[in-house]
Amino acid sequence: MKTRYKIILVVLILCFLGGIAVWLYDECKIDSFEIDGIEMQTDGRMMYTPDDIRDKLGRGGLNELAPVIYFNSKFKKHVTIPFIDSYSVELKGLSGIKVHLYPSAIIGCTKFMGYYMYFDGDGMVVDSSLSLIEGIPVVGGLHCDSIVLYEEMPVSNKGIFNEIKALTMKIEKYKLPVLGFDFDDNHQVTLVMKNGSEIFLGRKDNYDTELAVLNSLLKSYSVKSYIDLSRYDGSKASIVASPMEDEETGNPDEPLQQEEEGTEGEMEENVTDTGESDENVTDNETAVENEQ
Structure with a gap:
């Protein structure tokens, strides 16, 4: 009898513990997952969404539990996330997770x-x-x-990276529409703008003066241009600029307004030609009537 009672007691304890485990699993299952720290964007959207990070940290099984995600972040090797230097996990209640992301510099x-x-x-x-x-x-x-x-x-x-860092910081400071920049064999810098223009800066200790006026300078040129600022001293006379050749035609780009005027001229010629054709048709009809 005692053995039977012991078995029943063990079964009851196991059922109780099982019930607690099921309850805990249900209570700790993630129902809130947040991220912060993402500032870089691509294509007008955040680089990572909460679902993206959730996938990186793992799904399924025990990874569905908020405390497990938190425990793994504290005591296990962090997973590799592209463009993220490190991250930390904050436990918010039994079922909430907030991941703080620290992007690579x-x-x-x-x-x-x-x-x-x-x-x-x-x-x-x-x-x-x-x-x-x-x-x-x-x-x-x-x-x-x-x-x-x-x-x-x-x-x-190795010092080139300090120069790149300084240039990048100035580009961000002045909000310049720069796509990139090139160093030639003499370590001279040329900026490549998003509209295709090229800005030759030369080689200097810093480019603060040139970059500070670049936005206003670009507004002065309505076409893709090559602008030499290597001898810029604050005066307009020290700026050398010329339109760049179009890659398809090999001809210098022309202002859009001039292209539109040319198009209107062609339309007027077409209208004149059409008028001459109408006169010819009228003359032909008169000739036919006379013959009749």
Whole structure:
């Protein structure tokens, strides 16, 4: 009898513990998942959504429980998330999670083997992608024979990354529409603008004076232009600018207004030609009537 009671007692305890486990699983199942710390954007949207981060941290099984996600972030190796340097997890109640994301300090990228390789201020390659992230300048002229993810870029002049960082900060400060910039063999800098214009800055200790006036200067040119600011001293006479040739026609670009005027002229000629054709038709009809 005692053995029977013991078995019943054990079964009851197991059922009780099982009930508690089911209750805890239901109570701790994630029903609130938030993220913050994302500032970089691509294509007009956030780089990561809460669902994206949830997928990175794991789904299914115990990963559906908020305390498990929190425990893993504290005592296990963090998962690798592209463009994210680190993250921390905050437990909000039994079923809420908030993930704080700390983006990598990307200052630029370079094109290599069809990929955009993103690097930080120390020249460390922090990530790569097939598409370009808006707002990250593309840097040319680094001359790397090989680039390895999570390793320092093998450039001969390590100080170039300080210059890239300074340029990037100024570009962000003045909100310049820069797509990227190139370094030539003499370490001279040329900015490539989003409209295709090129701004030659030359080689200087800093480019504050030139970049500070660049936005207003670009408004003075309605066509894609090559602008030489290497000798800029604050005067208009020190600015050398010329329209760039169109890649398809090989001719210098013309202002849009002139192109529209040419189109209107062609339309007027067509109308005149049409009027002459109508006169010819009238003459033919008169000739037919006379013959009759």
